[in-house]
Amino acid sequence: MSKYSIDEFINQTKQDERENEYFELETPRILxxxxxxxxxxxxxxxxxxVGNIKFEREKVLEHGVGKMFKKAFTGEGSSLMKATGRGQLYLADQGKKITIFDLQNEAITVNGNDLLAFEPGIDWDIHLMKKVAGMLSGGLFNVTLNGTGKVAITSHYEPLTLLVEPGKPVITDPNATVAWSGHLKPEFRTDISYRTLLGRGSGESFQMEFSGEGFVIVQPFEEISSSGTQS
Known part of the structure; x- marks a missing residue:
C-alpha cells in the first residue's frame, strides 16, 4: 500500500477507539x-x-445572578455551551494546542479566552480585572476552577511553565499569560518608560506580577481578548 493512499491516510488520522477517558487528546489540537x-x-x-448529544448556550441565569453581573461571558468567543447526552464529542479552538489537567482537589486560574472545557462537577468563578479594562481591548477576565475533575485549556503553540518562588516574582505579558496557580493573585505593573517598545497601542505598557509560590503558564503568542469592550 502506498504511504500516500487514502487508506493509509485514514489509518494514520482516524480516531483511536481504544481510549475511553472522559477527556482524551485525540490529536494535540483536538479534544x-x-x-x-x-x-x-x-x-x-x-x-x-458521534451519538445523541444536545447543545445549549449558557442561559443568562444558568449560574446565578452573581456570575451574570460579572459580565465575563459576554463575547461570542468566550461564552459557554452545555453539551448533554451520550457519545463522542470533539472540540477544538482555532487550531490551538490543548492541555488537560486532572484536578485532585486543586485549583487553577485560566485566562477566559483559553478555557476550552471542564467537567460539570468542577466549581468555578469569574474574575474581571477592571484595573486593566482601559488598557487591554475588552479588559481581561479569568476563570478560577477548583475541585476534582478534568479541565482542558488551550494555548497558541507550546506552553511554557514558570515557577513562582518566594522572593522571586514572575513578570508576564497579560496577552501571553494562559493560566496560573489558583491561589496566586497577580498584581499589575505599569512602566511608562517602555511604552514605545511594549504594549498594543494603549499608550502604556503593563505587566502581570506573580508573587508567592506556585506556577504561571505562558504562550509564545500575544492573544487579544475577543470579548469586546468592557467597563
Missing amino acids: EVNLLDQVWAKAGSMISY
Whole structure:
C-alpha cells in the first residue's frame, strides 16, 4: 500500500477507539470528550460528534445572578455551551494546542479566552480585572476552577511553565499569560518608560506580577481578548 493512499491516510488520522477517558487528546489540537452526561465547553468549539448529544448556550441565569453581573461571558468567543447526552464529542479552538489537567482537589486560574472545557462537577468563578479594562481591548477576565475533575485549556503553540518562588516574582505579558496557580493573585505593573517598545497601542505598557509560590503558564503568542469592550 502506498504511504500516500487514502487508506493509509485514514489509518494514520482516524480516531483511536481504544481510549475511553472522559477527556482524551485525540490529536494535540483536538479534544475528545467521551460524554456520559454533560460537559461545559467554549461556545463554538464543537467540530464533530458521534451519538445523541444536545447543545445549549449558557442561559443568562444558568449560574446565578452573581456570575451574570460579572459580565465575563459576554463575547461570542468566550461564552459557554452545555453539551448533554451520550457519545463522542470533539472540540477544538482555532487550531490551538490543548492541555488537560486532572484536578485532585486543586485549583487553577485560566485566562477566559483559553478555557476550552471542564467537567460539570468542577466549581468555578469569574474574575474581571477592571484595573486593566482601559488598557487591554475588552479588559481581561479569568476563570478560577477548583475541585476534582478534568479541565482542558488551550494555548497558541507550546506552553511554557514558570515557577513562582518566594522572593522571586514572575513578570508576564497579560496577552501571553494562559493560566496560573489558583491561589496566586497577580498584581499589575505599569512602566511608562517602555511604552514605545511594549504594549498594543494603549499608550502604556503593563505587566502581570506573580508573587508567592506556585506556577504561571505562558504562550509564545500575544492573544487579544475577543470579548469586546468592557467597563
